[in-house]
Amino acid sequence: MSEPILEITGLNKSFGPVHVLHDVDFTVRAGEVTALVGDNGAGKSTLVKCIAGIHPIDGGEVRFNGQVAHIHGPRDAAELGIEVVYQDLALADNLDIVQNMFLGRERGGAWLLDEADMERAARETLASLSVRTVKSVRTPVSALSGGQRQTVAIAKAVLWDSKVVLLDEPTAALGVAQTRQVLDLVRRLAEQGLGVVLISHNMADVFEVADRIATLYLGRMVAEVPTRDVTHAQVVELITAGRSGELGLARPETATV
Amino acid sequence: MTSTPTAGARPDEVRRHNRTALLRRLHIEGPTTRAALATELGLNRSTIKALVDGLAETGVVEERVPRARSGAGRPSLLVLPQPLAAVVLAVDIRVEQVAMALVGLGGEMLGRNSWNLRGKAREPDEVITHIIESMRVLADELGVRTIAAGVSVPGVVRRSDGFVHEAPNLQWTGVPLGDRLGAALGIPIRVGNDAEIAALAEHLRGVARGSLDAVYVSADIGVGGGVISDGATLSGTAGYVGELGHMVVNPTGRHCYCGSRGCWETEVGEVALCRALDLPEGSPRGAVVAELRALSAAPAEAERKLAEFSEWLVLGLVNVVNAFSPELVVLGDLFTSLPVPLVKRVGDEVGRRSLVSRAIGGTRILASTMGADCKLIGAAELAFETVLGAV
Numbered sequence: 001m002s003e004p005i006l007e008i009t010g011l012n013k014s015f016g017p018v019h020v021l022h023d024v025d026f027t028v029r030a031g032e033v034t035a036l037v038g039d040n041g042a043g044k045s046t047l048v049k050c051i052a053g054i055h056p057i058d059g060g061e062v063r064f065n066g067q068v069a070h071i072h073g074p075r076d077a078a079e080l081g082i083e084v085v086y087q088d089l090a091l092a093d094n095l096d097i098v099q100n101m102f103l104g105r106e107r108g109g110a111w112l113l114d115e116a117d118m119e120r121a122a123r124e125t126l127a128s129l130s131v132r133t134v135k136s137v138r139t140p141v142s143a144l145s146g147g148q149r150q151t152v153a154i155a156k157a158v159l160w161d162s163k164v165v166l167l168d169e170p171t172a173a174l175g176v177a178q179t180r181q182v183l184d185l186v187r188r189l190a191e192q193g194l195g196v197v198l199i200s201h202n203m204a205d206v207f208e209v210a211d212r213i214a215t216l217y218l219g220r221m222v223a224e225v226p227t228r229d230v231t232h233a234q235v236v237e238l239i240t241a242g243r244s245g246e247l248g249l250a251r252p253e254t255a256t257v
Numbered sequence: 258m259t260s261t262p263t264a265g266a267r268p269d270e271v272r273r274h275n276r277t278a279l280l281r282r283l284h285i286e287g288p289t290t291r292a293a294l295a296t297e298l299g300l301n302r303s304t305i306k307a308l309v310d311g312l313a314e315t316g317v318v319e320e321r322v323p324r325a326r327s328g329a330g331r332p333s334l335l336v337l338p339q340p341l342a343a344v345v346l347a348v349d350i351r352v353e354q355v356a357m358a359l360v361g362l363g364g365e366m367l368g369r370n371s372w373n374l375r376g377k378a379r380e381p382d383e384v385i386t387h388i389i390e391s392m393r394v395l396a397d398e399l400g401v402r403t404i405a406a407g408v409s410v411p412g413v414v415r416r417s418d419g420f421v422h423e424a425p426n427l428q429w430t431g432v433p434l435g436d437r438l439g440a441a442l443g444i445p446i447r448v449g450n451d452a453e454i455a456a457l458a459e460h461l462r463g464v465a466r467g468s469l470d471a472v473y474v475s476a477d478i479g480v481g482g483g484v485i486s487d488g489a490t491l492s493g494t495a496g497y498v499g500e501l502g503h504m505v506v507n508p509t510g511r512h513c514y515c516g517s518r519g520c521w522e523t524e525v526g527e528v529a530l531c532r533a534l535d536l537p538e539g540s541p542r543g544a545v546v547a548e549l550r551a552l553s554a555a556p557a558e559a560e561r562k563l564a565e566f567s568e569w570l571v572l573g574l575v576n577v578v579n580a581f582s583p584e585l586v587v588l589g590d591l592f593t594s595l596p597v598p599l600v601k602r603v604g605d606e607v608g609r610r611s612l613v614s615r616a617i618g619g620t621r622i623l624a625s626t627m628g629a630d631c632k633l634i635g636a637a638e639l640a641f642e643t644v645l646g647a648v
Contacts, residue, residue, distance in 0.1 A: 191543045
């Protein structure tokens with residue numbers, strides 16, 4: 001098997017006295033959808049934010065493409081090719097699709113932006129994902145539906161030639177039909193060879209798109225298993241109890257009756 | 258396609274024929290000016306006007322003044338097909354997943370969905386139920402009614418009623434897919450072999466556009482082919498042409514599930530590719546694509562790892578070219594991720610070894626540019642074929 005694109009070993013993170021992530025190991029492989037599941041407060045979003053460079057990590061090693069990487073800020077992550085799509089549709093409402101896709105990384109000289117070039121690139125990217133639901137790339141984002149916004153946010157990752165895309169509950173705020181569209185897009189990203197991490201609470205969604213499932217339980221990574229090897233019930237057990245049969249945390253050996 | 262040779266035609270038949278021809282042209286080529294329509298269809302300008310007016314009245318097309326002007330005089334009106342005027346359902350059943358889309362007139366994908374097939378989800382009942390449910394969700398979202406459906410299946414399919422005889426990689430046998438979907442959805446359903454459908458897509462909208470004789474070869478888990486001969490799909494008795502993956506190329510090779518030994522599929526299919534790349538069998542598609550992409554950046558390694566694979570590819574393609582004498586062979590699906598120089602080399606080698614290719618001045622071997630949606634697009638076209646006349 002080829003090397004994982006992103007490999008995290010022994011990651012620790014505390015906020016003051018609260019130890020949020022304990023020795024977390026996590027791998028992302030190119031071309032696969034890895035679902036990251038866990039109960040509220042298990043540390044899913046924190047883990048993603050650590051990878052994205054928003055929270056500095058306290059200890060542990062991050063290897064990207066086999067090389068040790070030091071991520072000190074979102075810019076470092078973006079340079080490596082890690083893109084994050086947040087659950088709250090983090091786009092600037094007052095800007096249009098092109099401006100959002102190029103936000104902070106505009107093309108052109110110091111005095112004049114190359115609008116035509118950016119518009120063309122944005123249109124080509126959306127077309128390559130066969131996203132044709134957006135009428136014009138100059139539509140302000142405020143006029144888009146939730147699903148369309150998520151699509152724009154995900155297309156951004158493709159435009160920047162990202163290697164790893166982290167999606168933090170991309171469908172949490174969407175209706176049924178729009179959820180389908182976004183999940184379809186998620187799968188197609190992986191088929192293009194990107195490493196995709198999907199955080200989701202919806203088990204049906206997870207089983208429909210994920211190749212592997214990683215479960216966090218109270219800040220510990222209790223299992224990282226191929227989807228085909230586990231059942232729905234096992235994953236729910238892992239999320240709620242941290243173990244299921246042979247999977248997950250070891251049973252406390254000192255258990256007394 | 259829709260024209261039937263008749264001894265004589267009544268005016269209303271002629272009109273219907275012209276109307277269908279015009280719609281087909283708008284559907285495939287997109288917005289066109291009235292003047293261009295008149296030239297290309299060889300019809301009188303007033304005939305075009307009458308047809309377009311009729312279509313505009315029912316909301317199937319819209320007319321607009323073109324933005325860019327060409328030449329002097331009053332600009333000819335641009336005729337735009339309206340996607341929502343006719344929506345069909347396209348379904349692409351693959352071994353690992355099902356993808357579906359609602360496609361509007363003009364080929365625009367209006368909504369889509371896909372899901373993985375694992376274990377029980379692969380059973381025909383589950384797949385059919387899921388398709389029906391998803392279609393309702395997508396159609397409700399758009400507020401449209403679908404008028405036909407096209408389904409692509411990786412197996413042997415009877416054209417007339419969409420009966421799936423055998424889809425070995427899905428482990429389906431004897432599934433009346435067309436009848437069951439038709440009964441549930443109440444619309445005409447057309448089911449076709451996946452490679453045949455992909456060939457149709459390439460012929461109408463892809464790199465084989467304008468080629469009258471083309472062969473499409475694709476590698477998924479299985480290898481299949483579709484043949485366009487003299488501008489139409491070559492189907493053979495009951496429509497079973499195209500099992501190119503089961504040409505025996507290596508009599509001492511691996512056993513194939515079809516009962517034969519050393520089929521082309523066992524040497525150039527996804528499993529063979531995984532073997533060549535040292536990936537475990539059953540790796541997700543994306544992992545194979547990622548590995549191939551990494552290899553594109555390392556030509557020497559690619560050469561070494563894929564040498565045997567490309568030799569088998571050449572061998573099979575020489576047979577295909579010699580048998581069908583196409584001007585173009587389109588490589589689809591997994592083959593599109595092969596390093597570009599490798600495809601070029603394979604093409605050159607086939608040109609050298611194939612007698613027919615030499616005779617017709619070189620058959621071109623190209624990778625498809627449509628990506629993973631090829632079969633969805635083809636399935637939509639299959640559905641449109643039947644209903645364009647009735648829109």
